[in-house]
Amino acid sequence: MAIYLDHNASTALDPAVLEAMLPYLAEHHGNPSSIHSSGRIARTAIDSAREQVADLVGAHPTQLIFTSGGTEANNLALNVLASHEVATFCVSAVEHPAVLEPARYWQARGWQLELLPVDGDGLIDQTLANNILQRQPVLMSVMMANNETGVIQPLQSLAQNAREYGAIVHTDAVQAVGKIAVDFNASGVHLMSLSSHKIYGPKGVGALVIDKALDIPPLLLGGGHEKGWRSGTENVAAIVGFAKAAELAKQQLGQRSDHMCGLRDRLENALKTIDGVHIIAESAPRLPNTTLIAIPGIEGETLLMSLDAKGIAVSSGSACASTDTEPSHVLRAMHLDDELAQSTVRISFGKDSTVAECDALLLAIRELTKMSQQMASVAW
Ligand SMILES: Cc1ncc(COP(=O)(O)O)c(C=O)c1O
Structure with a gap:
């Protein structure tokens, strides 16, 4: 599914x-x-x-x-x-x-x-x-x-x-x-x-x-x-x-927010153990459901399409600007270097997201980063 x-x-x-x-x-x-x-x-x-x-x-x-x-x-x-x-x-x-x-x-x-x-x-x-x-x-x-x-x-x-x-x-x-x-x-x-x-x-x-x-x-x-x-x-x-x-939304705000935050933290804690993964604006106050990650060496669009092929929908930036191949104006304004900005993927959890979905995403990211590192070492 x-x-x-x-x-x-x-x-x-x-x-x-x-x-x-x-x-x-x-x-x-x-x-x-x-x-x-x-x-x-x-x-x-x-x-x-x-x-x-x-x-x-x-x-x-x-x-x-x-x-x-x-x-x-x-x-x-x-x-x-x-x-x-x-x-x-x-x-x-x-x-x-x-x-x-x-x-x-x-x-x-x-x-x-x-x-x-x-x-x-x-x-x-x-x-x-x-x-x-x-x-x-x-x-x-x-x-x-x-x-x-x-x-x-x-x-x-x-x-x-x-x-x-x-x-x-x-x-x-x-x-x-x-x-x-x-x-x-x-x-x-x-x-x-x-x-x-x-x-x-x-x-x-x-x-x-x-x-x-x-x-x-x-x-x-x-x-x-x-x-x-x-x-x-x-x-x-x-x-x-x-x-x-x-x-x-008003009735369930606390429980939705705690739930999404739990998934977001689970994801980020695991991502931090993968070599090279960056979490953008990690130390700023952020929404409980959103994480923007960058994996240098893998274009955001490529990661998005590879995840999509595995049945996982994420975004490579703002959905409303998805036709744009330029790094987003948001990341530019944050002075993120272009290579990092081009390799970002946004994951945004929802109230019905599950631990199993979070873990499936993690597994997919692990596989894709491993594959990309192997390809880079062969090319080298
Ligand atoms: C911050 C922000 N403002 C405005 C909009 C546009 O809202 P709508 O899709 O209801 O026109 C969006 C949609 O992505 C958004 O994220």
Whole structure:
């Protein structure tokens, strides 16, 4: 049976989530904007879904709008720039393309984009960040946890500093939610992006949490849905699924996190006994499920394909940038040398991953590294 260890790319739908969604696919087809009873059933489902998703991050339901996913939430968050005079804004150098690309869009329209540099562990350098904050950027966007390395940023202190300089603060919490405790108010941010398919919910739905009436121009114009920010009839079944996934993520956070962390540590402890294996950002605070390893001498893509041939799915970097053969911008920003960066593979455990799967991966990596070392010595 296939072994799936790529949960930072996407997760399987939880059976309880599917069950919650089915009535909204099969029976309750009313438009939530309709005032008849069929419409009201759909509206009620969205209202309670909003409460559940908001509850996952300790926000008020009125602060949350549903989007088509993390990408849309990030794009909408950066749209806040449109309501300001052209000025400086900053985003971390290790952001997901769903933040970096909108940032470049605004840069191309005359905004001064500053990238917040990270150290060798992928953590934002607070002194350099403060130098940039002194230029009083209008917006700072820093992800809570990185999708490639799992590194968790010191968001609270960064957000506090940025607020003191008057910046609006956004965080992409897509990878953090469901893996570590996330509290919207305690994090000190004004805007937070979430995505359902990273927490065992359906794809194509996410949310943006907005702390107060920030002036953000809408993404989609039309009937004024989601407080006018993104018009269009709501995807009721997906929203209901997201809410169920959020409810389970909150209930089971501790046990999921301990379980994944146990597997991650088991894997890393064993990998450290294999000659040449590097664990990237090992000493930084990281998500409990993620490990990024590099095996010099074996290209990440080659290792990925060899593991795939053995029925094991991992990633050679960000899934959203998998068509790119360049070393990832995240590893570049961490000043990892190119050879090491090219030989990275990301393993991300999920709530249902097992010890047997972890050990099967280890065995496969041991075999492949041994084979590669033998081939290298023959070539020599
Ligand atoms: C950190 C991060 N932000 C945003 C996204 C995009 O989210 P979505 O797939 O819901 O658009 C991803 C997806 O991989 C991600 O890892």
